Amino acid sequence: INPISEDKEKRIKKKNKASKKFWDYIKWPNLRIIGDLEEKEKFKSLENIFEGIIEENFPSLARDLDIQIQEAQRTPGKFIAKRSLPRHIVIRLSKVKTKERILRAVRQKHQVTYKGKPIRLTADFSAETLQARRDWGPIFSLLKQNNYQPRILYPVKLSFINEGKIQSFSDKQMLREFATTKPPLQELLKGALNLETNPGNTSKQNLFKA
Numbered sequence: 001i002n003p004i005s006e007d008k009e010k011r012i013k014k015k016n017k018a019s020k021k022f023w024d025y026i027k028w029p030n031l032r033i034i035g036d037l038e039e040k041e042k043f044k045s046l047e048n049i050f051e052g053i054i055e056e057n058f059p060s061l062a063r064d065l066d067i068q069i070q071e072a073q074r075t076p077g078k079f080i081a082k083r084s085l086p087r088h089i090v091i092r093l094s095k096v097k098t099k100e101r102i103l104r105a106v107r108q109k110h111q112v113t114y115k116g117k118p119i120r121l122t123a124d125f126s127a128e129t130l131q132a133r134r135d136w137g138p139i140f141s142l143l144k145q146n147n148y149q150p151r152i153l154y155p156v157k158l159s160f161i162n163e164g165k166i167q168s169f170s171d172k173q174m175l176r177e178f179a180t181t182k183p184p185l186q187e188l189l190k191g192a193l194n195l196e197t198n199p200g201n202t203s204k205q206n207l208f209k210a
Contacts, residue, residue, distance in 0.1 A: 029070070029096050031103075033089040035119030046072035050091050053114050053121065058105045065101060068094035090124055099123070125155060132156040139175070139192045146188060 037049060047069050055062045071092040093099050103123060106112055112121045125133070136158050143150040143160050150160040158175065159168040162185060169175040176193045179186045186195055 029093045029099055030124030031091045031093065031099055032122050032124040033091065033119060034122065035114060035117065037089070037114060037119070046074070046089050046091070049089065049114070053112065053119070054102070056114065057109060057112050058102070061102065061105055065098055067098055070094050123154070129155045135172075139172075139189060142188055142192060 031050075033050065033053065050069065050072065051062075051067075054067065061067075069091060073090055074087040075090060076087070102121070106121050112119055133152055133156050136152060136156070139158065140150050140152065148160040148162065150158060153159050153168060157168045157170050159166060161167070162182060167178065169178065172193060175189075176195065179189050179193060179195060189195060
């Protein structure tokens with residue numbers, strides 16, 4: 001390996017990581033509304049649309065929270081196979097705690113609507129963080145199907161319950177190392193994490209507990 005090339009690659013990765021953290025910090029108070037609202041609501045302000053969503057789905061929050069909107073805007077349009085996709089709405093709130101209260105209510109309700117039509121209300125992340133969250137998808141599904149109660153924590157940590165304890169992992173390598181000490185989990189995730197199961201893992205398990 002060329003030391004110069006390796007050093008350059010490390011600097012690029014460090015720069016990209018710093019950029020991702022910066023944009024996630026900037027977007028921290030933001031909420032993103034995903035749904036086909038543009039045509040029917042093109043004459044209505046974005047702030048009013050958001051307020052309507054909150055009132056329709058979370059009337060108690062609408063009453064109890066002092067929801068202050070700093071900024072509201074539509075994302076740039078995208079085209080796939082000559083078909084335009086609905087533009088998302090990004091709402092910037094004045095308080096991060098308000099955003100967290102709303103997202104907690106979204107998780108509890110499961111289905112959010114606007115005038116009876118299903119939409120999605122999510123946190124707003126950088127493109128890199130969104131991809132990292134998507135990368136957890138197959139593992140998340142396996143854990144959910146087997147009652148591990150998985151969650152994706154802010155911004156990209158995977159959390160689940162194993163043997164009665166909450167475990168969280170910021171990347172797949174950490175999860176891979178942990179899974180090799182837990183045979184049932186290792187067997188479940190061997191395909192998603194490219195793990196090999198073998199009897200020698202028993203010694204690793206004892207070492208991990210020591």
